[in-house]
Amino acid sequence: MQADQKKALYEEATKELVSITEGETNVTALMATVSCILSEKFDYYFWTGFYVVDPNKQNELVVGPYQGTLGCLRIPIGRGVCGTAASTRETQLVADVHAFPGHIACDSRSNSEIVVPVVNADDRLIAVLDVDSVELNSFDEIDRVELETLMQRIFAQ
């Protein structure tokens, strides 16, 4: 996808999400709405959703709201792409998931992936946003910047 087209779609998605979620503080409702709007907006998003820090097991992520095929239920923090994003609190941009050490294959059709840490207004990690694509190399710096900004606007304000 062309860079301008991609930026325009993120701008639309951000506007829609900021408007729809205004005043909403329930985290499950916010995550469900973000998953829905993003997966409808982008054809290359194959799996779109959240892995949430389990309040009862702080060293594990547990699947949250998502759109797509069946996701794994739990991921240890520090393992796979999601677990690495959670432990480092840094976005993971993975051009080829099969080359990522410890990648957890929930669906063998996924080939590239971006995982963005989600923090709340107290700067506490609450989840990661995981987006997978069936194509190699689907995500770039535009996706990273736009999704990091969107997560900040929706969950940290």
Ligand code: SME
């Ligand atoms: N590929 C991810 C697992 C989650 S799913 O793809 C839905 C990972 O390695 O963290």
